[in-house]
Amino acid sequence: MTKVSDHQEERESTAEPGGLPEPAKKPSRAGRDLPAAIAVGVGLGAAILVSLFTVRYLFIGIVAAAIAVGTIEFATALRKSAGIRVALVPVLVGGQAMIWLAWPFGREGALTAFVLTVLTCLLWRLRGGADGYLRDVGASVFAAAYLPLFASFAAMLVPPEDGVGRVLAFMIVVVASDTGGYTAGVLRGRHKMAPSISPKKTWEGFGGSLAAGIGAGALSLAFLLDGQAWQGVIFGAAIVLTATLGDLMESLIKRDLGIKDMGNLLPGHGGLMDRLDSLLPSAVVSWLLLSAFLPS
Template sequence: MTTVSDQGERESAAEPDGSEEPGKKPSRAGRDLPAAITVAVALGAAILGSLFTVRYLFIGIIAVAIVVGTIELAGAFRRAAGVRVSLIPVLVGGQAMIWLAWPFGQQGAVTAFVVTVIACLLWRLPSGADGYLRDVSASVFAAAYLPLFASFAAMLVPPEDGVGRVLSFMIVVVACDTGGYVAGVLGGRHPMAPTISPKKTWEGFAGSFTAGVVGGALSVSLLLDGHAWQGVVFGAAIVLTATLGDLMESLIKRDLGIKDMGTTLPGHGGLMDRLDSLLPSAVVSWLLLTVFVPV
């Protein structure tokens, strides 16, 4: 679950204090572009391969991605702020949310989430009162932000037209990221949120919006037999949630004083740095496609 870029306007290639790696000139894209493209193509091939063979394998890809993302997030919290996420309950409960969303839908995912919250409250008890609220809050946030949101992507798979639903979701996210990358790198001049993500520009957002709306109109009408206007609404909504997802993770990283959540993906940073736009978009995708194209 990844894309080539999120508007080509990630956090600066420099460290948070503004220093750059000595002897290395950053690209205008702010990343190792060949490595980023290679990783994106490989992951895209894995996603397409799962969808066009046994589509339920896509749920397995989601599950693995959430394990890696959760470990990255918990590690970033611990290293940067001394916050201890209850990792075992969040990992186990996260898998339950994703896999129970397959046969039982939102009821299965929400039930697993509630049980996970209770487990996090109990897991932290033996460590005493110092930092209890802080650590439990971080654990509940991690459980909601990653596996609960990701369970909505898993819920796109089971319907007969599940491949079309997943592809529509992925096509729009890739289209808005790629459109934003091109527009942002080539013509970005006006910062969108300079105190949060300095390299995001309104020109990049315009590129994202245009590409996302076109991608939505085409995918919903051609893959799901929906109306073009539904695809336009779908595309616009995904662009907004993907952009907000990027900005929210940027705020988290700035609060922690870090550049990337991890180093799992060459040219991308951590896997969490690729999931930021996908996670909230999965929720909105499921909601809108459920309304526009009922099962």
Template sequence: MAEAGAGDGAQAASADGPAKGSKRVSAGESAKGAKGAEGVSSGAPGKGAKAEGGSANGGAAEGASGSEGEPEKKASRAGRNLPAAIGVGLLLGAAIIVSLVTVRFLFIGVIAAAIAVGTFEFSGVLRRVADTKVALIPVLVGGQAMIWLAWPFGREGALTAFVLTVLACLLWRLPGGAKGYVRDVSASVFAAAYLPLFGAFAAMLVPPDDGVGRVLTFLIAVVASDTGGYIAGVLGGKHPMAPTISPKKSWEGFAGSMIAGIVAGVLTISLMLDGQAWQGVIFGAAIVLTATLGDLVESLIKRDLGIKDMGTLLPGHGGIMDRLDSLLPSAVVSWLLLSAFVPA
């Protein structure tokens, strides 16, 4: 976690370091021959060096001065476009609320659409960056089958669709020959499990009579964890939690996530599902753990691939995959705990 110091000329630090190929030219040197350089400053990273966001972020500044004579651009301590992020978050939240309060099964359609877009993003990144080909058609079709079959048939429907998707991926890749076969099939199976199979557990929260309360309990806990960690990390994050994976995550941010998540769990389970307060404590703590794990896993994937975001669809957030990271594993744990605490 790095912060821009006032005495350092607002020098910025990136979670992943300056972009590859970035060139530096001192203020006194001629710019001749340096055309095409991405950053021109006296030691600041070039354009394109970005800060990586997260739910337990500490403060950071993004980008310093460009070329000589350009006005210095100041970024918020959040390390991202906060107004855009809030606006997009409100729009997404409104879409979910409308689907739940009108015809709650529309929420399954929201899940299915998000998983499809996330699958496109993930497969595209692997193809461009790692030269790995996900069996896109089988994963897309099989992924939709997992989500929609989870509605009437529950776990059996989702798991059956997953197994058939794996078989389809094995067959789909056969014409490509032996070179890269294990790599491509492994990526396809990982994509099918990480996105639609996990997403199917969110779909399974909807069918019970109190499905709206179950979905809101799940979503509110995840949002509370992300928001609590984000605020605590920005305001007081000083001790890195996983410096080699996500340098901006701090233990102070994790503590903020835990407090907010437990409070949200107690309130939602008690008020929406007629559960017990102790169940809310366990539920909130478990969701904070899985949401944090989801953030760290995706951060590790992105570091391995050498990228900042999975996509650019959502201003201030990145791609759909960058919003699903904490939701996907939390959906599995939410379904398991709510099924045990408040059986349908």
């Protein structure tokens, strides 16, 4: 099985009848359709801002919908590429329960729903017999933890009185990290960070992420949440690390499966899962740090 690395396109030749092969266009250094990526990013950002500044709890609905789509993409990729069958119905239903119960009941609601989802996955897969049971159950539990359980921490940012500021701080730092890393990597990227995992990532790009993320964190906590600048520096650095690790982790998953993207829903981005990779672990760390720095 031929594997295609993250954000790396195979070059193919096209031939006209009776003529010589015509080389395909060389992909950009960024490895993505930049205009389409920007348009999609602006659209998603606008939807989030509208939800936060109208009825802020609509943000939880956006998170829930995104996780449902991401779960389907993830399960489909595992089934088509590796023959792994996620217990999709229990993970989808249990995932929605984790996110929505995190709103009124916090960690207890999300963790209770997660445990019940795991138990249901164990029972659901019994009908398939022993062949691949551990493999499929393991993938189902991983999917339930990686997507909805992590996302429930984003939902838990909303209920406090300053919930809009908490969500904005989380989103701003992740976007700043991605933008800073993308810009520095394209302009200055020379030294590969993890060539066997994600060939496009460079240490220069990581430095750009760190600078942008720390700056965004300091400003966000100071002006959106009445926090201290030093708290924002820690917050920004931590989110950059988790966002980078989340991106690398999904790159490893895709390389293991031999796929370039988890889906093709978003032009210039791939699937929705390809946009959630840095957000999911960052949501957990955002909630933990903001709860410690600014108890509600």
